[in-house]
Amino acid sequence: MNIKLSKRLQWIADWVPEGSRLADIGSDHALLPVYLAKHKRISFAVAGEVNQGPFEAARRQVQGACMEMTVNVRHGDGLSVVKQGEVDCITIAGMGGSLIATILSADPKKLEGVTRLILQPNVGEDIVRRWLREQGWALVQEHILEEDGKIYEVLLAERLADRQLLEEHNERLYETRQLPCGIALTEDWLFLMGPLLSLNPSSVFVQKWEHELGKWERVLRTMEQAETEEARERRTAFAKKQAEMERIVACLQTLKR
Structure with missing residues (x-):
């Protein structure tokens, strides 16, 4: 089975560190974790889906790719599908920024041990950025792309162990910037x-x-x-x-x- 990702999902896939234990929340057809598993980019993945139809589609996708040993499809809402300390990278794509922030805030203990978040809000990107700063994450990369007439933003955030370094990073990141035209x-x-x-x-x-x-x-x-x-x-x-x-x-x- 040869899986071809969209430009949007490919960009997210490229930001998943090699050897990650991944949770893909709202995984839909589990295309992202199956692609990463087939390319031996991840050691383990949870494909979480709250809706029954996409959950069944994700199971079929994983079974068809013979990736059941690496990708575990689970039915549940948000981070309820993962155990504390089970994953170190989380991807959430194709939702509103407010919903993404709600999912990440629902059970803070589930984020213990997670070192990277890759988030693609369809709207409300500012809500996600504010959440990241307030919850002690460092926004380290952003990408914007157009695909099929729609524009998407992908945000990559990391956990910095040094609190002072984190605060300095975020202060510099959001410090008022003077543009060349005086604005x-x-x-x-x-x-x-x-x-x-x-x-x-x-x-x-x-x-x-x-x-x-x-x-x-x-x-x-x-x-x-x-x-x-x-x-x-x-x-x-x-x-x-x-x-x-x-x-x-x-x-x-x-x-x-």
Whole structure:
């Protein structure tokens, strides 16, 4: 059985360290762990899936690849499918950022012994970044890619044993950055856009934020009929932020690689 991963899953696979004990949460058809097992990249994997249909599909995938000795398919919600200390790398892909943060927060003991998180939120990337910082993880790599008309961000975070080193890393990562055109990328903008992605903006990065800017403009138009004072104040605040985003996107576009 020859498994071909999507660009998105291939990028995640490439970030899984060799010899890892992996938990792929929301594994769907277990493509990622089976691919890694067939290429002898991992020593063990849990493919977790809460929905019955994908769970059965994952079992068939593992059986068809004859990987039952390496990939263990389990039915359950989030990290409930793994035992404490059982894995050292966790991948979660294709969910909203809020759900990813909820899954990781549900049972902190399940993260003991985990040294790497590879996360691909479909939306709410800023929620994931905030969670990582608040929970003592170091965001060390970010990648953005386009596939089949959709844009995805992949985040890689590691556990740093040295607490002082971790704090210094995170402070530098989210420190307000002055762009060459005189605009400041504050901590809030860095959480939203990505501290590493915005450092070397690609054409895909610019494409994403031009699209987001269009969505913000449409939201602003729906707020034009505001009648109450409170609603008008909200519109004014949103318009100010939208204008700031417009300036930031224009500035980053001049830096894109």
